Amino acid sequence: MSFRAIWVWSHEKGEALKLRFSRRYPTVERRAKLLSGPQYVAVPEDCAVSQLVFSKLGLEDPDRLYVASRDDCVLHQESLVLELNPDGPGRGKLWPLLTMTHGSLILACLCQMEASASSSQPPISNQASVCQAIAFLSDLQAFLLPGSKASDQDTLASRLDQLPSVFSHICPLGTPNDTPRSAAVVPPQAVPAASSGSQKQPAWKSGLHKGKSTVSVSVTETVRSMQYGSHDKQDLWDVYGNVMCKCEVEGVQPSITVTLSLPPNGSPLQDILAHPCVSALDTSTLTSSSMDPGDGSTFSGPYKFPFSPPLEPFRLCSYTSQVPVPPILGTYQLKEDNGQVQLNVLLKLHESVTNSFEYCEAHLPFFNRCQMGSLDVKVTSGQLEVSKEKNLLVWVLGQKFPRSREVTLEGTINFSGQTAGPTDPLCTDATAYVKLYFRIPDQTLSGCSVDQHSVQLYSSTKPKVVTSRDLVSSEYYIWNSTGHTPMLPSSLTM
Structure with a gap:
């Protein structure tokens, strides 16, 4: 498994992608050109790749919820794997481009498929190199964000500064040494001079733990x-x-x-x-x-x-x-009459699930309408909250269902506000949903x-x-x- 190129971007909401690190491997690129033959597509400049990835991940123009080239139902979507078309649809492709997102950080690598040119795209499940690349990105993410502390900007900046030297050791010519199991690299002075006993120090593990196990x-x-x-x-x-x-x-x-x-x-x-x-x-x-x-x-x-x-x-x-x-079964009925919406929601906790939540909320968004005016809604358990924008009803169910394991919400809402709420081409008229958020500790x-x-x-x-x-x-x-x-x-x- 080899990489043609590797990128690390950061992305804050409402901002463009910011390239934090990139590495290309000319020797791997030459091999890709020989193997692909006339189907070869060169990797464009970093700015062009950033724009293509930005669009593919749906981060560009977030108000456009549907983009045909990305969201059409005839397209076969594969988790983590993107196909880029630098010259437009049907004019060659860069594949597979693997992406991994955590917080504001986006990691990507373009794999070199070790096979001859073919008109058909092989199944992802049959490609061992893709699995290895996912493991590589996962470990690179663990190195950049130790302990999954995505908000620790000082640690992230320090680890990004170390990437050039890190990659010269773990991936010097585009092929990872020993297929990395952890990208954790400690400063050279912390690396032991020699391994204890007769065991050889693995290339992917440049430090040792000392202390309580x-x-x-x-x-x-x-x-x-x-x-x-x-x-x-x-x-x-x-x-x-x-x-x-x-x-x-x-x-x-x-x-x-x-x-x-x-x-x-x-x-x-x-x-x-x-x-x-x-x-x-x-x-x-x-x-x-x-x-x-x-x-x-x-x-x-x-x-x-x-x-x-x-x-x-x-x-x-x-x-x-x-x-x-499923753990919670529910029914939702919504009827509208002259700007007034009648609601009826029933949620039932299955008997096999522990009646103990860390949190449990039901969100009822109202699309393509004005702001909510007067409400006459009652619940048998929990409490209701209205979002500041007055277009979302939040039902906070708390940490327990009642003994009956059933809760209901019913009432009416008048939409008399002048400001328009959020729009959604999918949820129009009476097409609406309740979305549940919950976490149950000590249960699978x-x-x-x-x-x-x-x-x-x-x-x-x-x-x-x-x-x-x-x-x-x-x-x-x-x-x-x-x-x-x-x-x-x-x-x-x-």
Whole structure:
């Protein structure tokens, strides 16, 4: 796996992309020209690349919610992967350009596909170089933003200044040394002169931990849902999880094993992707895929992940799970009569979910209307807030549902303000939705967890093991059942 070019941008809301670092590799570019033949497309100047990426990520002109060249439903969207057309559509492409965004930072790399020119674009899932490039960007992000502190500008500026020297060591000629498992580079004076024992110091690990051993493992599952409240459309939902680790242990290449377990009635994990530092995986762990309709795999763990960790926090693995029901079921009815809107919302917490939230809110936006005037809305639990712009109704449900596990909102709203609110070409007339935001601590929908006693560290010192798990929402919509249902994808995909 080699890179033709690498970029790091920063982007603040309402501002243009600011290029913070770029590196090109002429030797890789020459190889790309030989392999691509007549289909070769040169990498344009950094300013042109910035503009193309800015547009592709939807950061340019945020008021334009729909751009045909980017958002047309006939286009096949792939997470993290972009296709750039410097000379216009149909006139050559730069692919695959991998991007990773965290806070105001955007990282990108243009991979060189080690294959001869072909008229067809190979599937991303079959490209090992793409997986390695994602791991590289993930570790580069961990180096630039240690501990995910996106707001620490001093640390970020310091790490950006180090990038030229860092890349001369970890990626001198466009090909990463030992496929980086962590881009964490410490100053030369902090690097030990020689490795202890007979083990060789890995190129991707230029420092050693000294002190008390601690292993932290957190499991976070994200649930997405589209609920229509209609017999004509099927409700959709999916769950995907991330297992994050931070291992502060002594030794050049310490060996750790983390085991994920499921309860007897838990949904099996599927589509498991492991970090490159994982040394071995059971074949039954890798063969279960939600993309294969004929997959009859029922392997439900335990899932063992032996690895030698990098210094910085990293994602040990990700997975999906086909759970039978979403955590919160809801219906939404909205009717309009002469500028007055009648609302009726019912939310029900499923019995399998713990009735304890870190936070839980339901947002009811009103598009293509004037500002809200008088309100006569009642709720059975929680409290209501109106945004400063008077175009968003926020239902703060707090940390618990009532004992019945059901809450309702009903009433009327008059839109008598003179100032126009937000516009949306999708949500017109009675087409509207409720969007849920929640976080449930110490709960996963699949039941996946990490037992402290299952974490094994093969060392003379006994580590302190800290584990946690959370369930959070993302793109959790309940659509108005009495209005026009928008044409949305037939299934949710990662």
